[in-house]
Amino acid sequence: MGNGGGSGGGMHSRIVGTSRFETSPSVLLRAGARFRLEDVDPDSTPGFSGTKEEGAAALLASDGELDALQERLFAASRVGARDSLLLILQAMDTAGKGGIVRHVIGAVDPQGIEHHAFKAPTAEERAHDFLWRVARRLPEDGIIGVFDRSHYEDVLVHRVRGLSAPEEIERRYAAIRRFEELVVGGGTRIIKVMLHISKDEQRARLAARLDRPDKYWKFSPGDIDERRHWDGYMEAYQIAIERTRSDDAPWYVVPANKKWYARIAVQQLLIDALHGIDPQWPAPAFDVAEQRRRLADS
Amino acid sequence: MGNGGGSGGGMHSRIVGTSRFETSPSVLLRAGARFRLEDVDPDSTPGFSGTKEEGAAALLASDGELDALQERLFAASRVGARDSLLLILQAMDTAGKGGIVRHVIGAVDPQGIEHHAFKAPTAEERAHDFLWRVARRLPEDGIIGVFDRSHYEDVLVHRVRGLSAPEEIERRYAAIRRFEELVVGGGTRIIKVMLHISKDEQRARLAARLDRPDKYWKFSPGDIDERRHWDGYMEAYQIAIERTRSDDAPWYVVPANKKWYARIAVQQLLIDALHGIDPQWPAPAFDVAEQRRRLADS
Numbered sequence: 001m002g003n004g005g006g007s008g009g010g011m012h013s014r015i016v017g018t019s020r021f022e023t024s025p026s027v028l029l030r031a032g033a034r035f036r037l038e039d040v041d042p043d044s045t046p047g048f049s050g051t052k053e054e055g056a057a058a059l060l061a062s063d064g065e066l067d068a069l070q071e072r073l074f075a076a077s078r079v080g081a082r083d084s085l086l087l088i089l090q091a092m093d094t095a096g097k098g099g100i101v102r103h104v105i106g107a108v109d110p111q112g113i114e115h116h117a118f119k120a121p122t123a124e125e126r127a128h129d130f131l132w133r134v135a136r137r138l139p140e141d142g143i144i145g146v147f148d149r150s151h152y153e154d155v156l157v158h159r160v161r162g163l164s165a166p167e168e169i170e171r172r173y174a175a176i177r178r179f180e181e182l183v184v185g186g187g188t189r190i191i192k193v194m195l196h197i198s199k200d201e202q203r204a205r206l207a208a209r210l211d212r213p214d215k216y217w218k219f220s221p222g223d224i225d226e227r228r229h230w231d232g233y234m235e236a237y238q239i240a241i242e243r244t245r246s247d248d249a250p251w252y253v254v255p256a257n258k259k260w261y262a263r264i265a266v267q268q269l270l271i272d273a274l275h276g277i278d279p280q281w282p283a284p285a286f287d288v289a290e291q292r293r294r295l296a297d298s
Numbered sequence: 299m300g301n302g303g304g305s306g307g308g309m310h311s312r313i314v315g316t317s318r319f320e321t322s323p324s325v326l327l328r329a330g331a332r333f334r335l336e337d338v339d340p341d342s343t344p345g346f347s348g349t350k351e352e353g354a355a356a357l358l359a360s361d362g363e364l365d366a367l368q369e370r371l372f373a374a375s376r377v378g379a380r381d382s383l384l385l386i387l388q389a390m391d392t393a394g395k396g397g398i399v400r401h402v403i404g405a406v407d408p409q410g411i412e413h414h415a416f417k418a419p420t421a422e423e424r425a426h427d428f429l430w431r432v433a434r435r436l437p438e439d440g441i442i443g444v445f446d447r448s449h450y451e452d453v454l455v456h457r458v459r460g461l462s463a464p465e466e467i468e469r470r471y472a473a474i475r476r477f478e479e480l481v482v483g484g485g486t487r488i489i490k491v492m493l494h495i496s497k498d499e500q501r502a503r504l505a506a507r508l509d510r511p512d513k514y515w516k517f518s519p520g521d522i523d524e525r526r527h528w529d530g531y532m533e534a535y536q537i538a539i540e541r542t543r544s545d546d547a548p549w550y551v552v553p554a555n556k557k558w559y560a561r562i563a564v565q566q567l568l569i570d571a572l573h574g575i576d577p578q579w580p581a582p583a584f585d586v587a588e589q590r591r592r593l594a595d596s
Contacts, residue, residue, distance in 0.1 A: 075515040102407045109400045111415065111446070115408050146408075203593060210590050216582040217373040221589055227596045284514040291519055292508050295501060298525045 020058045021047045025265040026272040031251040037238045042198040042257040048264065055260035062267055063107035069274035070112040070144055076279040077142025082187035083277045086138065086145040087270065090152050091195035092233060093223050094205035095256050096263075097148050100195070104267045105146055114139045117148035130154040130172065131179050138183060144270070145188075151176060152192075155240050160232040173243035180249040189273050190249040193266055194237060195256035199230050318356045319345045323563040324570040329549040335536045340496040340555040346562065353558035360565055361405035367572035368410040368442055374577040375440025380485035381575045384436065384443040385568065388450050389493035390531060391521050392503035393554050394561075395446050398493070402565045403444055412437045415446040428452040428470065429477050436481060442568070443486075449474060450490075453538050458530040471541035478547040487571050488547040491564055492535060493554035497528050 028046040048055065073083060087105075089097045105113055116137045125133040131151055139145030155172050158164040164172075180190055197205075206223055209215040245251045252269055256262040326344040346353065371381060385403075387395045403411055414435045423431040429449055437443030453470050456462040462470075478488055495503075504521055507513040543549045550567055554560040 072512075075512075078515050098407075098409065101409050105408050106404070109396075110403050110408060110411055110413050110444070111396065111399050113408055117409065148409075203596065206593055207590065210586055210593065213582075214370075214373075214579045216586070217376050217580045219582070219584075219589070221584050221592070224589065224592050224596050281512045282515045284511075284517070286517075286519050288508055288514070291517070291522065292505065294519070294522050295504055295508065298501065298522050 020050055020054065021264075021268055022049065023047045024272055025252065025254070025268050029252040029254055029265060029269075031241050031245050031253055035238075035241060035245070035251075035253070037196070037234055037241070037253065040196055040253050040255060042196050042201060042255045044255045045258060045261040046255065046265075048261060052258070052260050055258075055264050059103065059260070059264050059267060062264070062271060066104070066267060066271055066274070067108050067112075069271065069279070070108050072281060073144075073274060073277060073279040074112050074142035075281055077140075079282040079285070081279060082141050083279060084139040084141050084143050084145065084188045085270065085273055085277070086147065086183070086188050086190045087266070088147045088150045088152070088190065088192045089195065090150065090156070090193065090237075091256070092197060092202060092230075093226065094202050094209075095195040095197045096259050097195060099259055100193075100263060100266050101146060101148065103263050104270070105144070108144060112142070112144060113146060114143050115146040115148070118150055118153065129175075131175060135179075138188060141187065151179075152240055152244075156233065156236045159236045159239070160229050173240070176244050177246060180244070180246070184248040189277065191269050191273055192244075192249060192251045193269070194241070194251065194253045195262055196253050197256045199227065201257045202227065318348055318352065319562075319566055320347065321345045322570055323550065323552070323566050327550040327552055327563060327567075329539050329543050329551055333536075333539060333543070333549075333551070335494070335532055335539070335551065338494055338551050338553060340494050340499060340553045342553045343556060343559040344553065344563075346559060350556070350558050353556075353562050357401065357558070357562050357565060360562070360569060364402070364565060364569055364572070365406050365410075367569065367577070368406050370579060371442075371572060371575065371577040372410050372440035373579055375438075377580040377583070379577060380439050381577060382437040382439050382441050382443065382486045383568065383571055383575070384445065384481070384486050384488045385564070386445045386448045386450070386488065386490045387493065388448065388454070388491065388535075389554070390495060390500060390528075391524065392500050392507075393493040393495045394557050395493060397557055398491075398561060398564050399444060399446065401561050402568070403442070406442060410441060411444065412441050413444040413446070416448055416451065427473075429473060433477075436486060439485065449477075450538055450542075454531065454534045457534045457537070458527050471538070474542050475544060478542070478544070482546040487575065489567050489571055490542075490547060490549045491567070492539070492549065492551045493560055494551050495554045497525065499555045500525065 023046075025047055045055075048058075050058065073081075073085070077083065089100060091097050101115060105115065114137070118133070121133065134147070134151045137145070137147070154164070155169055155176070159169050184190055206219065209219040241251045241253070252265075254262050254265045321344075323345055343353075346356075348356065371379075371383070375381065387398060389395050399413060403413065412435070416431070419431065432445070432449045435443070435445070452462070453467055453474070457467050482488055504517065507517040539549045539551070552560050552563045
């Protein structure tokens with residue numbers, strides 16, 4: 001991809017670029033003005049011509065880069081930098097959100113991550129505007145926040161299932177834009193990811209859960225009922241992406257039939273965003289030689 | 299240690315014991331009735347006769363076991379099991395709390411971890427009893443909670459620095475015992491760890507921070523001032539451990555001059571505790587064959 005990793009020297013030297021992308025997913029997967037979900041092939045691997053094995057190797061090879069960038073982001077926040085990063089993961093069931101968290105986010109020091117899975121809202125949460133619970137989970141300075149589902153459920157499920165009136169859903173698109181604008185203005189980069197699988201791939205993945213006793217707990221008969229609304233969900237995603245994409249808070253639609261591809265793509269989106277922030281190690285707020293002397297005497 | 303890992307078959311088959319401990323740290327490092335901190339050699343490696351390299355290999359070899367046990371703990375909680383695990387990390391500066399989180403906890407799926415670093419209390423926290431902020435951070439069912447510092451600061455720092463009256467500190471030991479009893483009664487196993495380094499080792503580690511521009515941010519001149527109170531802190535730890543150790547919420551004092559040893563020791567404490575819970579994969583709440591048919595038609 002030619003950016004980031006290899007650039008810089010000196011204090012940047014620990015962070016070495018290892019991407020195998022010819023063109024970054026930050027460019028290739030971004031939903032633009034003419035975005036059509038139906039044009040995205042869930043089997044494709046944009047920008048990456050390698051094999052599954054090469055993809056798995058690329059994931060491991062960039063683990064350290066992501067971790068080192070987050071550590072530097074955190075260090076910079078200790079001396080006042082207000083930057084943080086928020087990854088919003090949306091997808092149909094089985095699309096691999098959990099695998100992204102485990103295999104991409106899992107490479108980062110747990111001290112640098114704030115992960116939250118949004119479930120059906122509680123009574124307290126329902127007694128507030130839909131953005132209330134989301135605002136409370138925004139990441140601290142220096143941290144990578146991860147939302148497993150998000151406020152987008154309130155325009156996706158609510159549209160498909162008719163849980164809110166059309167006017168209310170219409171209001172929410174605009175509310176989301178303003179809210180995200182505020183968040184970005186406060187120093188949090190937002191990366192919105194839809195993991196995109198095909199309906200057939202979902203069937204295969206659900207079937208696999210029914211084949212393994214250690215996966216039964218992930219299966220619910222309701223998952224099959226939801227499949228009847230597949231087309232409705234795709235339409236709801238199309239509309240939500242159109243209405244809420246912005247330069248500040250872009251949507252990336254990541255082909256996810258190949259789990260290994262989705263993982264390296266999201267990893268690269270995070271790495272690119274962190275290179276965009278370009279956090280620096282803080283200069284010492286003390287005289288190093290003097291502290292060495294004091295320490296020797298202590 | 300001979301327990302856990304290798305036992306069981308069938309659905310246990312993913313979890314394979316790999317410990318190289320001759321006797322488990324759960325036995326060797328536990329503070330008993332006659333515990334004396336001064337008897338613990340920070341350079342020692344109780345129960346492990348291997349080299350540093352073998353220790354590092356043992357850590358990696360048991361990563362999967364810890365992760366698999368946590369996943370099973372989480373799965374069991376989905377069908378009503380009320381178990382969770384809380385690791386409380388206390389130590390002098392530079393003793394390696396962060397390294398434990400990064401290298402031991404970092405091997406577990408981030409979705410299964412709730413990590414919290416307790417800093418100097420906020421105005422809101424100070425307006426409550428010292429246990430208030432701690433209670434709010436207890437882990438959910440199925441989760442491994444990690445406290446980087448804890449309510450023990452309120453008897454350690456407060457004693458050494460005279461931040462609370464002696465009667466109040468006395469009250470707190472008893473309050474902590476009752477509080478932890480309640481927490482354990484609610485299904486949370488508690489593992490209290492003091493990472494124990496020597497004063498000389500701390501000097502060397504602080505010096506190393508002064509040698510690396512990417513470590514300056516971890517150093518504060520105040521760290522050197524605190525070293526004057528070293529003996530006071532050791533005494534405060536001795537008393538806190540005596541007063542708050544219990545069968546339900548044991549203290550483990552982990553020699554930590556060798557980082558690699560402290561990591562495998564804490565890893566093994568967690569693995570032993572999870573084997574003690576022995577979480578099971580939930581049985582399906584549906585007819586598997588019927589769901590396979592429904593899925594095929596969907």
